Amino acid sequence: MSTLEKNDSMPTKGAIRIEDVVKVYDPDGAAVMAVDHCSIDIPAGEICMIVGPSGCGKTTLLNTIAGFHGLTSGHIYLDDEVLCGPGKEKAEPGSDRIVVFQNGALFPWKTNLDNIAFGPMMEGKLSKAEIYDKARRMMVDAGLEGTEDSYPGEVSSGLRRRVEIVRALMNEPKVLLFDEPYRALDSLTKSVMHEALLDIYYKNKVTIFFITHDLEEAIFLGHRLIIMSSRPCKPKKIVEVDIPHPRDYSVLTSPRFREIMNEAKGVVNEEARKAFEAGEKEG
Helix, strand or coil: CCCCCCCCCCCCCCCEEEEEEEEEECHHHCCEEEEEEEEEEECCCCEEEEECCCCCCHHHHHHHHHCCCECCEEEEEECCEEEEECCECECCCCCCEEEECCCCCCCCCCCHHHHHHHHHHHHCCCCHHHHHHHHHHHHHHCCCCCCCCCCHHHCCHHHHHHHHHHHHHCCCCCEEEEECCCCCCCHHHHHHHHHHHHHHHHHHCCEEEEEECCHHHHHHHCCEEEEECCCCECEEEEEECCCCCCCCHHHHHCHHHHHHHHHHHHHHHHHHHHHHHHCCCCC
16 A cells, blocks of 8 residues: 555546556467566555566556557556456557657657647647647746747757656646656756656646666655566565655665665565576567
8 A cells, every 4th residue: 555645735536556467468379478467556646666677567567558558357447447458458548648758759840849739739628829828837837948949859858858748747647657768868867857757746746657677766756666576577566665755865865765775676686687587688
């Protein structure tokens, strides 16, 4: 059970329930099990960090929530409504679940402002003036003021990541799905982006499902850390990160942070060794 505080500022929507999920790929009859009877409950508004060896099935699980892949068996629910399960093998992709991809997905020929406004413009539920007014306000809140008329290739990788997060939030999703969004960033930029993400989260309180290989990143950002087994993927250990939010980088030197790191590190290393010995490759 999560230690996430429940109060009037926390969302009531965005709870994910992954219930006994199995995913088997069958390339050329090989029947490769990627996810093995995996069950996780993620309360609305939680930052849930997913850590595990490369190729263990973490991204497969994210893709089933997003609606990119189907299930073999089990159920995934969003706010107690079935996203996928028996009779509905694959979830319908929707604006209630937005993916922030590892390699980025901004349109290089559009300005940052136009990129952020793109989703609502396609939906057509608001006027152009309302959309651009909202986009400008959100860019200011995210520290992007002054980059509105720049193109993605004209700003730093860290600012591009921030633009992507704001673009994802423009459609007011219930859930943000992150697949190692900061993997390619240098350590200094990554630390700035961690604090920027938390600042954005404190303003929006959306549920976050975040895959990473970086244990320090996982503990710094998350309310909970789900350590996955080597393939096939299922929870090996759930670690409650009971360090109060809001956080800044001073928590990295706290005794509790070190205790949680030590608690998690042994399990992560054990599963990484298993994956290495089994010859699993990233993919």
